[in-house]
Each structure stands twice: as structure tokens, then as C-alpha cells.
Amino acid sequence: MNHAAHNTMEPIYEGKAKRLYTTEDPNVLRMEYKDSATAFNGEKKEDFENKGRFNKAITLIIYKMLEEKGVKTHLVSDMDDINLLVRKVSIMPLEVIVRNVAAGSFSKRMGVAEGTQFTKPIVEFSYKDDALGDPFINDDYAREMGAASEEDSAYVKKTALLINETLKEFFLKANLRLIDFKIEFGRLATDPTQIVLADEITPDTCRLWDVETNEKMDKDRFRRGLGGFMEAYAEVLNRLQK
Numbered sequence: 001m002n003h004a005a006h007n008t009m010e011p012i013y014e015g016k017a018k019r020l021y022t023t024e025d026p027n028v029l030r031m032e033y034k035d036s037a038t039a040f041n042g043e044k045k046e047d048f049e050n051k052g053r054f055n056k057a058i059t060l061i062i063y064k065m066l067e068e069k070g071v072k073t074h075l076v077s078d079m080d081d082i083n084l085l086v087r088k089v090s091i092m093p094l095e096v097i098v099r100n101v102a103a104g105s106f107s108k109r110m111g112v113a114e115g116t117q118f119t120k121p122i123v124e125f126s127y128k129d130d131a132l133g134d135p136f137i138n139d140d141y142a143r144e145m146g147a148a149s150e151e152d153s154a155y156v157k158k159t160a161l162l163i164n165e166t167l168k169e170f171f172l173k174a175n176l177r178l179i180d181f182k183i184e185f186g187r188l189a190t191d192p193t194q195i196v197l198a199d200e201i202t203p204d205t206c207r208l209w210d211v212e213t214n215e216k217m218d219k220d221r222f223r224r225g226l227g228g229f230m231e232a233y234a235e236v237l238n239r240l241q242k
């Protein structure tokens, strides 16, 4: 193979916020965090300096903390300011959303005011398919769509609730209230029976409100054009580092 061509390093996958590259180890990938922000299924799009750096750093802190609490994740190691090394997985076509407080699509769909506290967390699944608009599904749909067996759905739900309890406590120490979040799981390339937490956990994928002021410290600042978008991400990172 032409050595120069090999060095161009085309990503094997490019998503809205990250790119994936191969490494010398066939079971390890490099995940690069991009500076782009998107909302409304990619309709609204803009680049923000340092976004990739903030989100990589926030994900790393959270994944390390979750690993310490016994949650299996795809994290291998830190690499540089915008890259992590991760285990190769096959992502399950499920978006797993956990909600502690009504907001976003829940409030819209159910007509419940944002900020309404739930008695217990809600776990919901969406089927990951941009063309279909990531439709809301349940574990029966997941089984029939071949997205997750009943056992896998139960495991994913239990793990999501454990992650929620861990994250809630962690963010609270940073004076942040975890309103809701989205996570994804993958099957290890080396052993597809093993399901691990994959993808990012950042203010792109979590709603975080300041405990004292209720100020939004997450992607809603971009979605709703509130300004101070990267300032909020910098503040979240700063608080988590303390």
C-alpha cells in the first residue's frame, strides 16, 4: 500500500459530533470529538471552537468515574485533547433515555411543564434511525426489530438506572441537577455477548441545570439560541474537575 495514502487516515465513520478511525489494534478505535453542534436531526448546525475538547474531557471524567463504580464501558484510554481510544463495538440501534425531571420531548408530548420532578426515573427507548426520526419504541418493538432481545433490554434498562443514580450524585457535587440524558450501548467486537456503555456523556446528551439558579448548562442553550453555549460547557468541565 502507498504509505502516504495510508497516512491520510480517512475516518471509518463520521457522525454529527465525532469521527472514528482505525488504529494498529483491530479491536481498538480512535474517537475524535468534533467542534460541530447540531440539533433538530441535523437541521441546525454550527461549529464552536473548543467544543470537541470540552466534550472529550467531560466524557473521559465521567467514564473513568463510572468504570470505578463497576459500569463496563468502551473506554480504553485518553489520547490527546480531542481523542479517546475506545474498544471496537457494534452499537445497538437504541437510544436509551433516562428522565428525572420533565423536559424536552417529554414535556412537549405529554403537556407537562418543564421542571416537573418525577417520583421515580423514567427509562425510554428510541429506535436509532435518522430517516424514521428515531421513533419512540418499547422492549417489544426492540425485540421484533432485532435491536435487543428481552434479556438485553432488561440489562440495558437496569444499567441505565444504575448509571442515572451514579451520575445524579456526581453532578450534584458539581452543583448540577441531572434532568435527563441519552446513552448508547454496544456489543464488543471481541465478544458480542458483552454489552458495554459506548458513545459520549456530555452536555450534548444530558440536560444539566444549575442547582441554585436553574440555569441551563447544556445543549438547550444552542437548541433554543440562549447564548453562552461554550461558556456553559467550560463551566461544566471546570466544576467536574474540582
Ligand code: UDP
Binding pocket: 095, 097, 103, 104, 105, 106, 134, 180, 181, 182, 204, 205, 206, 207, 219
Ligand atoms: N438526546 C440526545 N440525542 C437525541 C435525543 C435526545 O442526546 O437524539 C438527549 C437530550 O439532550 C436530552 C435527553 O436525551 O438530554 C432527552 O431528550 P428529549 O427526548 O427530551 O429530546 P429533545 O428535547 O432533545 O428533542
